[in-house]
Amino acid sequence: MxxxxxxxxxxxxxxxxxxxxxxxxxxxxxxxxxxxxxxxxxxxxxxxxxxxVPGLVDIHVHFREPGFTHKETIHTGSLAAAAGGFTAVVCMPNTRPAIDTVETLAQVLETGRRDGLVKLFSSAAITYGIEGSRLTDMESLHQAGAVTFTDDGKTVMDPHLLYEAFRRAAELDVPISSHCEDHRLVDRGALNRGATSRRLGDPGIPALGEELIIARDILFAEETGARLHIQHVSTARGVQLIREAKARGVRVTAEGAPHHFTLTDEQALISGTLAKVNPPLRTARDVEAVAQGLRDGTLDAIATDHAPHTLEEKSLPLDRAPFGMVGLETAVGLTFTRLVHTGLLTAEQAIAKLTSAPAAVMGLPVGRLAAGxxxxxxxxxxxxxxxxxxxxxxxxxxxxxxxxxxxxxxxxxxxxxxxxxxxxxxxxxxxxxxxxx
Ligand SMILES: [Zn+2]
Structure with missing residues (x-):
């Protein structure tokens, strides 16, 4: 044919x-x-x-299998990916069980080959059960195909453990992907700490909690020589920390999510818990900084953080509804509407942020359109x-x-x-x- x-x-x-x-x-x-x-x-x-254009590449999706298949499966997630133009994805490991052993990783990759219409790659957890206390067998997981290590959804807080994880990642030359949030500063907030959270009686999630961990992990990367990838950057100062680290030669990459370059925390007044996401939607100044970070190359890639939850789960009160929103089927529309048609990025630059750039971040053999x-x-x-x-x-x-x-x-x-x-x-x-x- x-x-x-x-x-x-x-x-x-x-x-x-x-x-x-x-x-x-x-x-x-x-x-x-x-x-x-x-x-x-x-x-x-x-x-x-x-x-x-090359099939799009999303290096941050939650396909929820195994364990949460009422929210999404590898099959339905890949249908959503296809509808968005994505032909390759990297799954996050916060499934149940978590992707923290070679057996679970192999099962996910096998399900991807069997049920996934798109090319499915997987991360693996830094710590068993994403509990932050015991390092996984990173070498075996890497050999079995894990393209990055992350406890996404949580932040590894123990500096001894994290130092060891970065050291091993440097040896394996595999990126650590970091969900940046000092949970000791967060205290059950649902929205960005500011006028909207106060108005809704929510304790709020301070920008500082994200920025402290971005700064910390940049130092770990600098100290160990490991590659660090900062996930879903949401604050202006977070973008600036990465900009400065890149300027002095730290091996750091970063992603911006469509919701973070499009919506402010005020969206919660309209959409309620559907606007509850972690890191949270922030202020207009932060939204502009994420867009500018994509424009000047501080943020290498656009990634959706596609995070399916049922509407039943999302109908819980603000403090109890889960964090996250689906993103695969709106990413292209938001990228073109918000970044290309406004003149911030050319179409070619936007496509790069959705193809070759994320592929390069994770070292994936995808994101190109060329003979052969x-x-x-x-x-x-x-x-x-x-x-x-x-x-x-x-x-x-x-x-x-x-x-x-x-x-x-x-x-x-x-x-x-x-x-x-x-x-x-x-x-x-x-x-x-x-x-x-
Ligand atoms: Zn995350």
Whole structure:
């Protein structure tokens, strides 16, 4: 089967390719990028006015399997990924059991190969049970395929233990991914500590709690030579700490999440617990700093922190509802609406933050669109206007504060190894793959 994608603007940030041309896909791979005639193909996809880009890469998702499959499974999570244009993801280890042994890791990767439509990579926990007290067997987990180590959702607080984790990570040359939060400063807050949290009677989560750990982990990385990746940076001073560390040569990378460059803490007045996320939505100044951090390269990648919860769980009171929101199906729309159409990033820069840059952070063999490589491709309509309707999400969960929001920019087709796994073009009768349920 030969598929030819014609008339699109083909962007491959890693090689600097950005021009109107055709992409020929054959036997699951990109056979040629150039002016191949349509007669050479069995199937032609017209991408007039559209961007043809590497399949997007999300290095921060929670697919909830094993243990919390009422929220999401590897299968439903990968359907959501496909609908967002993502063809590769890195799963977080806070499942039940946590991904803290080679057996659990192997099971997750095997389920990914069996049920996942997209390429599934996994992190592993730094400590057993994400309890912060005993280091996992990082060497064996790394050999078994863990691409990064993280206790995401929690912060390892014991400096002796953490020093040892960084030392081993340096030896293995694998990044530590850090969820930054000094919980001793947090004390059961749900929202950013400020006017909105006070108004809602919430104790609040201070920016300082995140910034203390960012500063600490930068020092650990500097001391040990390990690679550090700061997850979901949400504060202006956090961005500045990373900027300064990069300037003096520390091996630190960082990600920004669409909700953190789009929404302020006031969203909780509109969306209630659907706006409860950790780190929390902060002030307008912080939102601007995250966007500027992406613009100047301080923040390398856009990552969603896709965190499904049922609406039942989210209907609990503010202090008891779980943290997190789904993000895979709104990421492209938010990135284009908030960063590209405002002129903060070019389309090529935005695509880099969603493909080659996150792949480089985690050392993943994905995020490129070039002859000879797997045909993992997203086709994006940068001008498509749409309104977020959580009822149409392919994720098992619908917890988003973006419902009803009008966005400009949407994934219209997603392909993994040459197979179309999502198709929302005009005229396509059913955008979902046959086995969607
Ligand atoms: Zn986190």
């Amino acid at each position: 030969k598929t030819l994608i014609v008339n699109g603007t083909v962007i491959d940030p890693a090689s600097g390719l950005n021009r109107r041309t055709n992409v020929l896909v054959e036997d699951g791979r990109v056979a040629q990028i150039g002016n191949t005639p349509s007669s050479a193909a069995d199937r032609v996809i017209d991408a007039e006015g559209l961007l043809v 490589l797997d045909a993992d491709i997203a086709i994006i309509d940068p001008q498509k206007e749409w309104v977020v309707d959580p009822q149409t999400f392919l994720s098992r969960s619908r917890n988003t504060p973006f419902g009803g929001m009008r966005l400009t920019g949407k994934t219209v087709l997603t392909m993994v190894r040459g197979d179309i796994i999502y198709d929302d073009r005009e005229g396509a009768d059913n955008p979902w793959p046959a086995d969607a349920d």
